[in-house]
Amino acid sequence: MSEKEIKNHGAEHSLSLEEIFEQRIARDEKIEPKDWMPEKYRKTHIRQISQHAHSEIVGMLPEGNWITRAPSLRRKVALLAKVQDEAGHGLYLYSACETLGISREELYEQLHTGKAKYSSIFNYPTVTWADMGAIGWLVDGAAIINQVPLCSTSYGPYARAMIRVCKEESFHQRQGYEIMITLANGSPEQKEMAQDALNRWWWPSLMMFGPTDAESVHTAQSMKWKLKRKTNDELRQQFIDQTVPQAELIGLTIPDPDLKWNEEKKGYDFGKIDWDEFWQVVKGHGPCNKERMTARVNAWEKGEWVRNAAMAYAKKQEDKKLKKAI
């Protein structure tokens, strides 16, 4: 074969691999780490799974902020366990991401240098105890709506990690709502605290579903690979329709004067989202972007000598074993 023929042959070959791959996805088969996959599929999955893992890890910080000040022992233990679950989710997701041929160190590097993103919601400050309720109820609530479809996404390790994540998230959401119920039924100060938290977290929660469909750049490809099953706007609508009655039930008011039931679409119409604020936070200028990254980088850098010690010790033990064996 001439060089040209070989090239053509190669091109045909990789095209047919890609066709087989797309057919497998269409048949709802899982793609596993050792299977052939297009480079773009691999890269897109590294981007999305790592973004998700980073969100879990950065998401530990705003809630971690209240562990030492939780108002009762029961709440302290529950919050501690919740934040620990998030560390666990980070762990499964980083492991799933590593199956795509990238190391955890590289992933952290991307987070710390700002190359990789994480969910912008965690760049808002947690200023009262009620924020622990609002985050569980709204932020975990929104996360579940985003994540449930991922339990049947095409990449096997991601889909399996998401099944575990979703189970725990729905527990967190109930726990958060239960904090809100307690506050809403409590003293006037507690009720005010709950309403204030809802006022501050409502709009950022709606932004968690991402830009409107017209602005979203990744939607079409992600739908094809089952990384997405519904569009951003559809998911946002689902969240609003589900959450408004929960707020009403406990006597809290959604901070949107334009919110109104639309009988025709069987859903709520709602006010305009401040997309300028969304982009400001995404681009790194939210109230806590800098603090969150500083905390992560600090933990990583201050932990370096500890990780080095563990490696050195393991090597010494290994050498000792070898010597004995000889």
Added chain:
Amino acid sequence: MKNENKIQYIYGIADNALILGQRLSELCGHGPNLETDIAMTNMALDLLGQTRSYYQYVAQLSGDGKTEDDIAFLRIERQYKNVLLVEQPNRHFGYVITRQFFYDAFHLLLLEELQNSNDETVAAIAKKAIKEVSYHQRFSSDWIKRLGDGTEESHQKVQEAVDDLWKYTDELFHMTDDDKIAVENGVGVNTYDLREKYDQRIREVFEEATITIPETKWFQKGGKQGIHSEHMGYLLSDLQYMQRTYPNMKW
């Protein structure tokens, strides 16, 4: 044995769990890697769980309508009876591990005896906690070895922590009047009897970790009498913040 003596005896154990749990929970989200972060949070959860069991029992014994939260959050500093060791700050990971190791070695020996207490509730709490604390001791001992016999830097750091924290270990074995009454009544443990085993355990692990035990003969005490280090007030400001700011509310 009067309930008041028994309550004070239980505070001497439970307050250690509360304060060490609080210190560990400050670290959640800031560990050197995810696995260690999760493990340290687990220990915090175990200790806070034990705290709740003890305080619920105290609430029942005192019979004055106080709850576990009143006990945890609404005492003044002088009424907390934890040892000075557990309130020491998280200066770096070497301190966290050394503090944990010094406490775990004692805690496990204490619980092994406490499960034979003639107070059934205390014995049951101890029995359950033994499983948890055996794991804590394994975790902290393993890390002492890794740090001590890891790199030059880690060796120096953990030795620094040992040198600083050693002075707080003697207090673990002190007995207050309430402790002595609890021992006489078969409720409590004579901590003097644990000393030899404790020293042996520390020596074994330190030898493997190439860590030197400081030679000082000067030790610190006071926590058991409620005379704490200056760190304690700040720890309590965080711990008590909500209950102090919003009194008499349900959370």
